[in-house]
Amino acid sequence: MDAETSPVTLQNPPEAPQKLVYRSRLPVRIWHWLNALSIFALLMSGATIFNAHPRLYWGKFGANYDQPWLVIGKRGQEGFLALGGLEIPTTGFLGYTPYSTKAIPPLFTIPNYYSLAEGRQWHFFFAWVLVISLIAFLIYAILSKHLSRHLAITSEERKPSHLWQDIKQHARLRFPTGEAARAYNPLQKIAYLGVIFVLIPVVILTGMTMSPNLNAAFPFLLDIFGGRQSARSIHFLCAAAFCAFIFIHLLMVVLAGPINELRSIVTGWYRLPSARKDLL
Amino acid sequence: MISRRGALIGASGLLLSGCDRITTSPTVRKMLTLGEKATLTGQRLVTDRNALAPEFTRADLSPRFRVNGNFMPKSPIHASHLANGFADWKLEVGGLVGRPMTLTLAQLKAAPQRTQITRHDCVEGWSAIGEWTGVPLALLLRQTKISDKAQYIVFHCADDFSGIPYYESIDLIDAMHPQTILAHTMNRQPLPVGHGAPVRLRVERALGYKQAKYVMRIEAVASLAGIHGGKGGYWEDRSGYQWFAGI
Known part of the structure; x- marks a missing residue:
C-alpha cells in the first residue's frame, strides 16, 4: 500500500x-567540560578549606567564641549539622564517619586527606580556570x-x-x-x-x-x-x-x-x- | 568469586589511589603553583599598593579575640622576659641596613605610634576585629637606612613548633605600607602573651599566619633562599602554605 x-x-x-x-x-562544549572540571575541583578543594573551620557566621567577624548560624561537628562518635537551633544527626556522612572525624569526609575532598595548604593550592588554581573560561565563554556567547x-x-x-x-x-x-x-x-x-x-x-x-x-x-x-x-x-x-x-x-x-x-x-x-x- | 562488595571496595580503592597519584604528583603540584603566581601578580597589578585595609569602630570589636598559633612560647629566654615585664627585652633590626639598631620596649612605645581597628583573618576561615597600637615598620626601616638591595623583611620569633622556630617574611610593598606596624598594645591593653607579647607584626592586608608574634629580630634580606627552609615562613616551609597570603 x-x-x-x-x-x-x-x-x-x-x-x-x-x-x-x-x-x-565546539566552544560551548569545551566551556562545558572545562567548567565541569573546575567546579568539581573547586567544590572538593572548597570542602577541604571548609573543614579547617566548619562554622559559618553572618557579619564582619566570626570565630569560635561567636555565634555561628551553621556548624558541622562531632560529639564523641556522633556527627551533627546544627542549623540555627536545629540539630540534624549526620553520623556516618558528615562530622563523624568510621574513617574520618572531619566535617566533610575525605571521599568528597581534594586532596583526599586533610591539608588546608594543598586544598588552597587546588582551589586558587581552578578559581583562575573558572574565571578565565567564564570570560572567554561570555565573549564567545555574545559575539x-x-x-x-x-x-x-x-x-x-x-x-x-x-x-x-x-x-x-x-x-x-x-x-x-x-x-x-x-x-x-x-x-x-x-x-x-x-x-x-x-x-x-x-x-x-x-x-x-x-x-x-x-x-x-x-x-x-x-x-x-x-x-x-x-x-x-x-x-x-x-x-x-x-x-x-x-x-x-x-x-x-x-x-x-x-x-x-x-x-x-x-x-x-x-x-x-x-x-x-x-x-x- | 569476587563479591559485589569486594568489587566496590576494590574499585573505590583504585579510584582513591588514583586520586593520591594525582595529588602527590610533582608535575601536578608544580602546575598548581601557577595559580598562586597568577594570584600574586594579578592582585599586585590591579590593587593600589598603598590602599588601606578597612578600619572599623570600637563598636565592631570582637567580644573575645581568639588566639592564632602558639599560646605561650616555650623558650626560657622569653619566659624570663615575660617574668620581668620585658624590662630587659630588646628588638634587633639588622641585615641589609646601613645602621643596625636595638630598641627597648620603652623606646618602641616612645616612637610615633599608629592605632588601627582592623580585621584579623585566619587562613582557616575565621575573622576577629581588634584594636592595635604600635610603631609603623616603615619608620624603623627608614631610620636604619635600609639598603636598596633589600627585597624582603624577615621576622624572627621567640616561639616554635616542636623545636622549629617560627618566622615570617613580607616584601617591601607590605613592609612600607602605613598600616604595617609592630604592635605592643591590643584593645588598649599591653599585648597579651597569647597574642604575641611583647611585640607582634600587624600586616593588615594578609592572613593571620603572616602576623608574626613574639618578634625578636627583624632582618632585611635580598632573598629568602638561605633562611630556614627557604620558602619565607614557618608554615610555608612546613606545610606548603602560600607565601603570598593576600587571599
Whole structure:
C-alpha cells in the first residue's frame, strides 16, 4: 500500500530513526567540560578549606567564641549539622564517619586527606580556570549570538502561562520532542542563565571578598555582601547551590536519555527524540 | 568469586589511589603553583599598593579575640622576659641596613605610634576585629637606612613548633605600607602573651599566619633562599602554605 494514501502512516510516521542535528558548537562544549572540571575541583578543594573551620557566621567577624548560624561537628562518635537551633544527626556522612572525624569526609575532598595548604593550592588554581573560561565563554556567547539566539528567554516564553506549562511538563517528565527539542526549553534556559550570570559571578565575587588584600583595594565588595563572614557564608551557600544544580542537571540528563545527551555535549550531534505515542 | 562488595571496595580503592597519584604528583603540584603566581601578580597589578585595609569602630570589636598559633612560647629566654615585664627585652633590626639598631620596649612605645581597628583573618576561615597600637615598620626601616638591595623583611620569633622556630617574611610593598606596624598594645591593653607579647607584626592586608608574634629580630634580606627552609615562613616551609597570603 502506498504510504501517501494510508491515514495510519500519516498520523504515525514510520519508525525511521529521527535525524541527528548539530546542537552544541565546539566552544560551548569545551566551556562545558572545562567548567565541569573546575567546579568539581573547586567544590572538593572548597570542602577541604571548609573543614579547617566548619562554622559559618553572618557579619564582619566570626570565630569560635561567636555565634555561628551553621556548624558541622562531632560529639564523641556522633556527627551533627546544627542549623540555627536545629540539630540534624549526620553520623556516618558528615562530622563523624568510621574513617574520618572531619566535617566533610575525605571521599568528597581534594586532596583526599586533610591539608588546608594543598586544598588552597587546588582551589586558587581552578578559581583562575573558572574565571578565565567564564570570560572567554561570555565573549564567545555574545559575539557568536549563542546568548541571544539559544539562551535568551523569548517574550513568548516569558509569559507566566507558558512557564507554568513548562513546569507542568517537567513535573510529568515530558520533555520536548522532534524539532522542539533542538532548542533549550524555558526552565533549562533559566537554570543555565542563573548559573552563568548569578551563581558563578556571585561565587567569584564572594571569594574575592574573603581576600584581605582585595578588601583594601575594593572595600565596596564588603558593603555589597555585608562583611567578610557574610561573604564566606554566601560563598558556601553558592557551593550548595552548585551541588543542587549538578544533581538536577544530571537527573535531567538521565531522564532525557543519557547516551544521546552525552553524545551531544561531547560531539555536538543530537538525535531529536521521536514524538511520544501517548500524545498522538 | 569476587563479591559485589569486594568489587566496590576494590574499585573505590583504585579510584582513591588514583586520586593520591594525582595529588602527590610533582608535575601536578608544580602546575598548581601557577595559580598562586597568577594570584600574586594579578592582585599586585590591579590593587593600589598603598590602599588601606578597612578600619572599623570600637563598636565592631570582637567580644573575645581568639588566639592564632602558639599560646605561650616555650623558650626560657622569653619566659624570663615575660617574668620581668620585658624590662630587659630588646628588638634587633639588622641585615641589609646601613645602621643596625636595638630598641627597648620603652623606646618602641616612645616612637610615633599608629592605632588601627582592623580585621584579623585566619587562613582557616575565621575573622576577629581588634584594636592595635604600635610603631609603623616603615619608620624603623627608614631610620636604619635600609639598603636598596633589600627585597624582603624577615621576622624572627621567640616561639616554635616542636623545636622549629617560627618566622615570617613580607616584601617591601607590605613592609612600607602605613598600616604595617609592630604592635605592643591590643584593645588598649599591653599585648597579651597569647597574642604575641611583647611585640607582634600587624600586616593588615594578609592572613593571620603572616602576623608574626613574639618578634625578636627583624632582618632585611635580598632573598629568602638561605633562611630556614627557604620558602619565607614557618608554615610555608612546613606545610606548603602560600607565601603570598593576600587571599
